[in-house]
Amino acid sequence: MSHFRIDIRQRAEEVLALYPRPRSAMLPLLHLAQEQDGYISDAGIAEVAALTLTTPADVRGTALFYDMFHLEPVGKYVVGICTNIACLLAGGDELLEHAVTSLGCPVGATSNDGLFTLEETECLADCDFAPCVQVNHRYVRTTTPDAFDALVGQLRAGKLDHEVPNHGTLIRVRRTGGLHAPRAEVASERAAAREQREARAAETK
Amino acid sequence: MATLTAPKIVSSRAEFADSHTLSRFLDTGGYVGLRKALTMFPEAVASEVDQASLLGRGGAGFPAGRKWSMLRKAPVSYLVVNGDESEPATFKDHFLVERDPHQLIEGVIIAAYALQVTTAYIFLRGEFALGLERVQQAVNDAYEHGALGRKIFGSDFSLDVIVHPGAGAYICGEETALIEALEGKRGFPRIKPPFFPAVTGLYGEPTVVNNVETMSNLPWIINNGGAAFAALGGGRSTGTRLFALAGRVNNPGVFEIEMVKNTFRDLIYDPALGGGVINDNKIKAIIPGGVSAPWFGPDMLDLPLGQDEVAEKGSMLGSGSIVVLDDATCVVRAAWRITKFFSRESCGQCTPCREGSGWIERAMYRIEHGGGRLEDIDLLLDLCDNIAPGLTWPPQQTTICVLGPSIPSSVHSAIQMFRDDFVAHVELGRCPHD
Ligand SMILES: Cc1cc2nc3c(=O)[nH]c(=O)nc-3n(C[C@H](O)[C@H](O)[C@H](O)COP(=O)(O)O)c2cc1C
Ligand code: SF4
Numbered sequence: 001m002s003h004f005r006i007d008i009r010q011r012a013e014e015v016l017a018l019y020p021r022p023r024s025a026m027l028p029l030l031h032l033a034q035e036q037d038g039y040i041s042d043a044g045i046a047e048v049a050a051l052t053l054t055t056p057a058d059v060r061g062t063a064l065f066y067d068m069f070h071l072e073p074v075g076k077y078v079v080g081i082c083t084n085i086a087c088l089l090a091g092g093d094e095l096l097e098h099a100v101t102s103l104g105c106p107v108g109a110t111s112n113d114g115l116f117t118l119e120e121t122e123c124l125a126d127c128d129f130a131p132c133v134q135v136n137h138r139y140v141r142t143t144t145p146d147a148f149d150a151l152v153g154q155l156r157a158g159k160l161d162h163e164v165p166n167h168g169t170l171i172r173v174r175r176t177g178g179l180h181a182p183r184a185e186v187a188s189e190r191a192a193a194r195e196q197r198e199a200r201a202a203e204t205k
Numbered sequence: 206m207a208t209l210t211a212p213k214i215v216s217s218r219a220e221f222a223d224s225h226t227l228s229r230f231l232d233t234g235g236y237v238g239l240r241k242a243l244t245m246f247p248e249a250v251a252s253e254v255d256q257a258s259l260l261g262r263g264g265a266g267f268p269a270g271r272k273w274s275m276l277r278k279a280p281v282s283y284l285v286v287n288g289d290e291s292e293p294a295t296f297k298d299h300f301l302v303e304r305d306p307h308q309l310i311e312g313v314i315i316a317a318y319a320l321q322v323t324t325a326y327i328f329l330r331g332e333f334a335l336g337l338e339r340v341q342q343a344v345n346d347a348y349e350h351g352a353l354g355r356k357i358f359g360s361d362f363s364l365d366v367i368v369h370p371g372a373g374a375y376i377c378g379e380e381t382a383l384i385e386a387l388e389g390k391r392g393f394p395r396i397k398p399p400f401f402p403a404v405t406g407l408y409g410e411p412t413v414v415n416n417v418e419t420m421s422n423l424p425w426i427i428n429n430g431g432a433a434f435a436a437l438g439g440g441r442s443t444g445t446r447l448f449a450l451a452g453r454v455n456n457p458g459v460f461e462i463e464m465v466k467n468t469f470r471d472l473i474y475d476p477a478l479g480g481g482v483i484n485d486n487k488i489k490a491i492i493p494g495g496v497s498a499p500w501f502g503p504d505m506l507d508l509p510l511g512q513d514e515v516a517e518k519g520s521m522l523g524s525g526s527i528v529v530l531d532d533a534t535c536v537v538r539a540a541w542r543i544t545k546f547f548s549r550e551s552c553g554q555c556t557p558c559r560e561g562s563g564w565i566e567r568a569m570y571r572i573e574h575g576g577g578r579l580e581d582i583d584l585l586l587d588l589c590d591n592i593a594p595g596l597t598w599p600p601q602q603t604t605i606c607v608l609g610p611s612i613p614s615s616v617h618s619a620i621q622m623f624r625d626d627f628v629a630h631v632e633l634g635r636c637p638h639d
């Protein structure tokens with residue numbers, strides 16, 4: 001029995017088909033596991049291990065290296081606030097402190113209602129909108145404490161579910177392109193190109 | 206006043222709200238460069254790029270043409286595009302992937318054609334959720350349009366492009382760590398030599414790694430010729446560049462301006478660009494090329510924005526990000542935060558980097574939060590010297606990758622330039638700005 005839902009399973013297979021080696025699909029598959037379960041669960045790890053032909057220990061060890069993967073359950077909305085240099089200069093620390101009160105959870109923890117997890121992040125490459133805020137890795141470009149509270153209100157009311165989809169990346173676009181040709185054909189094309197190039201190089205000499 | 210006469214090479218479409226769509230792309234010259242490239246010999250395409258003398262935009266500034274031709278000995282197997290962009294205060298690739306994903310893909314196809322590779326990977330940091338969607342959509346559209354896949358635009362050239370999401374690790378921007386991540390592993394930089402993935406890269410095969418902005422320049426170069434590109438800018442710094450300006454300025458943002466023809470002052474003060482410092486405050490320091498770079502004082506404001514010009518003064522233009530610190534900024538806090546970043550992001554393979562970053566971070570924290578001692582200041586310098594012996598720039602390499610030796614830059618700069626601020630923290634027993 002597959003742990004992945006049928007639609008996630010299908011997307012997992014699309015992802016696997018993109019890479020010459022199954023292990024290369026590790027990060028995208030972990031993103032899929034997190035999209036389904038909200039975090040990287042043991043069952044998700046086992047599934048990814050089976051798909052990438054690795055072991056659960058290998059998958060866990062890899063996932064732990066990456067900040068975006070949560071190995072414990074998190075809130076429905078993961079709110080990340082950057083306090084790195086540009087955001088520091090624009091009041092990132094103050095906004096983070098404010099968020100602790102308005103979300104009702106300390107940094108790194110989840111609110112009692114299970115709705116929010118608050119994280120202090122490193123630079124999110126949106127420094128012209130400092131201090132930068134992401135919810136489930138969507139930029140919300142909300143920089144003042146008042147605007148932050150308004151955002152929290154909208155999230156609580158479930159009004160932003162389209163702009164802020166569930167955890168995971170590449171949710172709203174299917175990965176349809178990629179590796180259409182049989183591998184043998186690609187290899188022979190490459191060999192032909194190589195030959196042509198060598199011939200041209202010989203000519204120019 | 207800034208010199209703003211140069212054409213917009215990579216940001217021309219940004220003014221349109223739908224700049225990321227295929228229809229806008231095609232209406233504004235999209236794929237013209239690629240169609241032209243496909244009528245040329247691959248070597249001729251590479252030689253245009255060589256003539257343009259396009260310097261890599263990822264940080265190290267290695268000429269793209271040279272990177273490609275150095276590899277002629279062994280045919281390249283893969284092209285990998287670096288869109289990890291996690292260097293603090295760098296946000297130009299973010300702009301490019303969200304605003305003009307098709308331009309990036311056109312550049313990737315041109316580079317792949319020049320290198321005659323049939324598979325290219327675009328690695329984007331996972332936090333670019335929207336960027337990932339847009340680039341993937343653009344890739345899908347490009348397949349539909351015949352610009353990707355088998356026999357591109359009826360030529361003999363075929364290419365597959367795979368969009369690969371990262372998952373939150375600064376170190377994956379280092380090219381060998383990025384390759385490890387592409388292979389589905391932890392992002393541990395590989396031991397050098399070989400120094401270039403071009404020798405041993407993805408799956409052990411020759412691989413070219415180039416930055417998103419480097420790729421995005423290619424359609425224009427093929428359309429207008431390498432010589433036209435080389436005619437812009439000055440010295441080794443040809444063309445234009447996207448500068449990401451952040452910090453204490455009125456109008457932070459991404460600006461495409463000609464290299465060398467403009468100075469730090471132009472970028473920061475021109476009303477069409479940075480628009481001056483907040484509250485007309487005085488500039489205390491500038492961080493010229495990402496937080497790995499040593500800082501400059503206001504005496505460097507008239508330095509031209511060129512790779513060699515900045516290097517000669519002991520820093521680097523790096524990723525093209527510029528942070529302005531004004532006199533309302535606590536430099537101790539700023540340097541502490543930067544060290545905290547490195548300490549969090551060190552992959553942990555090398556002792557000087559793993560342990561050194563933590564030590565420096567804790568000593569900086571102490572000083573900033575009122576628990577510092579005067580001896581800490583010299584202790585910090587000693588720690589810095591242990592990570593990057595001699596504290597020269599570019600630093601001596603003591604570790605597997607250059608993250609380690611970049612750690613001391615900010616702390617060393619801050620102590621050198623503002624020792625009094627450190628002393629004031631210690632003597633007051635708190636941050637004077639609190
Ligand atoms: C710690 C570290 C982080 C890096 N991060 C990035 C990055 O986010 N994006 C990037 O293009 N290059 C980054 N680089 C540089 C890459 O290793 C590589 O030189 C670059 O991608 C080559 O592309 P270019 O020649 O087009 O500039 C980083 C290097 C180091 C040591
Ligand atoms: S220098 Fe730091 S980041 Fe680079 S390989 Fe060593 S420990 Fe990892």
Ligand code: FES
Nearest residue numbers: 082087123124127
């Ligand atoms: S420093 Fe906060 S987003 Fe860049």
